[in-house]
Amino acid sequence: METRILSVEKDGLEAVCRACTEVFLAGGLAAFPTETVYGLGADGLHGENSAKIYAAKGRPSDNPLILHIGARDQLYPLVTEVPESAEKLMDAFWPGPLTIIFKKADIVPETTSGGLSTIAVRMPSHPVANAILKACGIPIAAPSANLSGRPSTTRASHVIEDLTGRVDLIIDGGDVPIGVESTIIDLTQEIPVMLRPGYVTLEQLQSVLGEVIEDPAIRRESIIGHTNEVLHPKAPGMKYRHYAPKAPLTVFSGNEREVIEKILSLMDDETGILTVDEHFSEYPEARTVSVGSLKDPESIAHNLFDALRKFDEMQVTKILSEDLTDADIGDAIMNRLLKAAGGNYVILGGKKPES
Numbered sequence: 001m002e003t004r005i006l007s008v009e010k011d012g013l014e015a016v017c018r019a020c021t022e023v024f025l026a027g028g029l030a031a032f033p034t035e036t037v038y039g040l041g042a043d044g045l046h047g048e049n050s051a052k053i054y055a056a057k058g059r060p061s062d063n064p065l066i067l068h069i070g071a072r073d074q075l076y077p078l079v080t081e082v083p084e085s086a087e088k089l090m091d092a093f094w095p096g097p098l099t100i101i102f103k104k105a106d107i108v109p110e111t112t113s114g115g116l117s118t119i120a121v122r123m124p125s126h127p128v129a130n131a132i133l134k135a136c137g138i139p140i141a142a143p144s145a146n147l148s149g150r151p152s153t154t155r156a157s158h159v160i161e162d163l164t165g166r167v168d169l170i171i172d173g174g175d176v177p178i179g180v181e182s183t184i185i186d187l188t189q190e191i192p193v194m195l196r197p198g199y200v201t202l203e204q205l206q207s208v209l210g211e212v213i214e215d216p217a218i219r220r221e222s223i224i225g226h227t228n229e230v231l232h233p234k235a236p237g238m239k240y241r242h243y244a245p246k247a248p249l250t251v252f253s254g255n256e257r258e259v260i261e262k263i264l265s266l267m268d269d270e271t272g273i274l275t276v277d278e279h280f281s282e283y284p285e286a287r288t289v290s291v292g293s294l295k296d297p298e299s300i301a302h303n304l305f306d307a308l309r310k311f312d313e314m315q316v317t318k319i320l321s322e323d324l325t326d327a328d329i330g331d332a333i334m335n336r337l338l339k340a341a342g343g344n345y346v347i348l349g350g351k352k353p354e355s
């Protein structure tokens with residue numbers, strides 16, 4: 001398949017919206033930026049169209065897609081019930097990086113919902129995503145625009161690398177602002193459950209709703225040392241090894257000095273090292289990547305997937321990473337890093353992992 005690439009900067013937003021609308025209405029695939037990561041979109045209301053997403057990504061078809069909408073009134077036909085808790089969350093966080101799970105109406109095909117009777121919906125705040133969704137007027141099913149298993153895409157170059165020849169259209173809208181996927185909350189249970197940590201934190205959800213629990217399978221202790229399969233996460237996508245660079249990745253936690261010494265003792269000249277600005281000078285410059293400053297966790301979220309992809313270009317045989325812990329968005333960052341590591345987490349000096 002020939003893949004057309006359009007740039008918002010060079011071709012203009014109007015041309016981009018027109019091209020995406022044409023592709024979606026013809027049942028094709030177009031990748032576009034959102035505020036979290038790039039998404040790979042298709043018409044979400046026709047199963048034969050959303051099915052093409054699974055093929056393009058090499059994604060298992062039991063892994064449901066998120067429907068993206070450009071305006072709140074598009075939500076109501078997609079679901080059988082909008083609880084008051086959802087109205088409160090939408091007032092607080094939409095448009096923005098929060099995905100809400102509802103009971104699905106019959107017009108949403110099971111191909112889109114991965115066979116589930118529930119459906120995930122999100123209204124992105126990114127001006128390009130929002131303009132495209134408003135222009136085409138249909139709910140767009142869109143997972144992250146990466147090949148299944150690889151790190152999500154936060155720059156147009158990542159999307160071009162993964163999806164050229166597999167999709168009709170790629171929209172270059174520059175680097176995305178946040179860099180980790182949306183927070184997911186399930187409102188179909190008696191008590192709201194956070195299924196995936198993201199930019200909107202558990203505490204923020206609780207401040208709007210009161211009680212919100214976390215799916216136990218996404219907690220750090222659950223991912224460490226597990227393939228995660230035994231814990232049956234409620235978001236089907238959270239069970240797969242994910243975000244993974246090609247070389248095996250191990251994360252070290254403990255006292256700062258100890259972690260640096262350990263990594264230095266284990267590395268050889270084919271080892272990639274993932275660190276932060278504050279520690280960059282401790283390591284040999286070649287094959288060491290800084291993901292951002294400890295003082296600025298948002299920079300770490302922004303750069304994480306790009307950093308993981310850099311190691312593939314360097315062709316290292318193993319990757320050693322420092323723990324990138326921090327509060328708030330730190331949960332989302334460590335969730336992605338530990339998934340990328342397949343649970344390989346080493347705690348030095350008997351330090352317990354924080355949860």
Ligand code: TXA
Binds near residue numbers: 040065101142235237
């Ligand atoms: O930020 C984001 O959410 C990005 C951008 C493109 O919007 N999208 C994204 O989609 O991350 P994806 O497909 O890569 O991840 C969606 C996650 C998967 O783990 C999937 O299993 C879960 O959402 N999910 C979707 N529908 C669900 C449902 N009805 N019940 C439980 N989990 C669901």
Ligand code: MG
Binds near residue numbers: 143144152
């Ligand atoms: Mg994904």
